[in-house]
Amino acid sequence: MSTSNLERAAVGVAAAGASAAENNTAVDELIAKIRDESDQVRADAWTNAGDVGAPAVKPLAAVMTDDALEVARAAKRAVWKIVRHSGRPGADAERTAVVDELIALLADAQPGSVRREVLWMLSEIGGDEAVDPIVPLLSNEELRENARMALERIPVQKSIEALKAGIDAAPKDFKLNIAQSLRKRGIKVPGLPCAKLTPAKQTHVKPYTPPEAKDEKE
């Protein structure tokens, strides 16, 4: 199927009342193109993935860790296209459907690289519904910084409350991170001063000494 056919199929899927069979066909075709050997075919596929929408999120996520570097990359970019397309004004039903699919990908069974990407996707289009599923990841050492930043960005009161609760539960070395997010959201955090201006990294490079100065020392 040419890209234009894929586009037509995608438009059909997006239309109200698209059947499960139509959805499956469009998703299968999208995945096939994402796995294609041709750079151009893959690029055309992910570029036009937006309209295929929520049904494609889970199948694409499975390809995001494919051994073939460019196939995995194309799958990731396709999901991003879907996320950003679903966030457009007036498409709340599509956005909600995509968010539901993304939330499912936060599960422990998913690879860390996928979950990290999904956190950032949710930071762009998630609302109240995304907060509770993100909260447990504040305790995941690998993902907690991304989870913290996602909550910071989701502009609902519930995410502030989650960060407040998270700061109490957080280990000492992560409290400052959450405090940063709370300050960003306009919340005062006494007792946890901002560390942004505190230097921490030493160099091994010494000031330059001209050869003649070295000779004098010797």
Added chain:
Amino acid sequence: MKQPRQLSRRTFLTAAGAAVGVPVLIPSGVLAAKDKPGANDRLTVAFIGVGGMGGHHLRDMKRFERSGEVAIAAVCDADEMRLLKAAKTAGAGVMPYRDYRYILERDDIDAVVIATPDHWHAVQTVHACESGKHVYVEKPACCTIEEGQAMIAAAKNNKRSVQVGSQGRSQHEAYLAHRYLANGAIGKVDTVTCFHYPSPADTDPVPDSDPPHALDWDLWLGPLRWRPYNARYCHGVFRWLMESGGGQIRDRGAHVMSCAMYWMNADGTAPVSVETTGTSPTKGLWDSCVNMNVTYTFKDPDWTLTWNQPGEPVPAEERGEREAKISRPGYGAVYHGDKGTFVHWGGDGGTWAERKCREWEPPAGAVEVYESPGHKEDWFNGIKTGAKTIMNIEAAVGVADLCNLGNLSYILGRKLEWDGANKRVIGDEAANRMLGRPQRHPYHL
């Protein structure tokens, strides 16, 4: 009398307290008005980011050091190989640092030159202003709308002079172009069409790997979300990553559109809509547009600015043996007025104006425009007098906003209706979330 580089302003004032009236050579503005070095005072400067443009600035600053206008106190980089080289260039006694915050702690340093990758510009500028340093920061000013607003606030609240490195405004032929257009030589201009060759695609992608031993990858990434090191995501080529360099539009767009905003007297204004179409690389890590067309619509006064990769490049004009050659003909802009057109090439350190502009003689009573003495000299003047620099932070953020909104419209695949006064995309909540982005601890605004 050669002053020790490590002398802090506080220490000096204490030591000098008993010697008021005794003429001495002073390393920085320690006896000038509070927070403002005097006209004859030597500025003490440090460099944050010393590869690429940072290395250029360091070498360029040596001429001001030789003339006694500045003292170079410190250099800093996350890459120890670059730092080692810069320490040698800077000379004996100059302190090298990996972490720029050691520089910000030093009271004896008046000003910093920031030439790190784009994703660091805003954070380091804000931190420097908050630490009392004047700032020269490379273009583009920022990567998000939110960062730009924070930079403006930090400069204003701390009364620091900030010059952004869109040095095209300080070129002689830019002055001629500005004067030509300001005097209506081509009438009322309603369209400015920028052209630029495409961004490159990565035709030889490589997998993620361990970073080079000399590179502090965590510090290099700084505010960005963590990702594994990749050789296609670092020195020089960060330019082609949307989250860092932003492609040609945020590189050369910050030059060519800087000229447009200045010459059109549009600093401080913003478009009412931004619409982008573009094509992506078909493979590889780089994700900035290869080809790109952005239309910015301005109202009151009405005019249109377009950014086009590649657009319709105008061949460089022939120049005589004694005229400056156009060494970068691949980008520039065409100004369309109701009485004619005007072309310039380049727009950065190389800015070349069309012959008819260069040969134009101002009539009696012509409008005069500011001619910069040089981009760094203009900055020094801003530090010493409090005058607005030619590419002050408000103007530079306005230009960076154009670049960033152009990219945002491309990323989202939709036209943005822009409320420039309130810095909001009208009716698009998802777009508004992307006007800023969370930053890693502790590398944040």
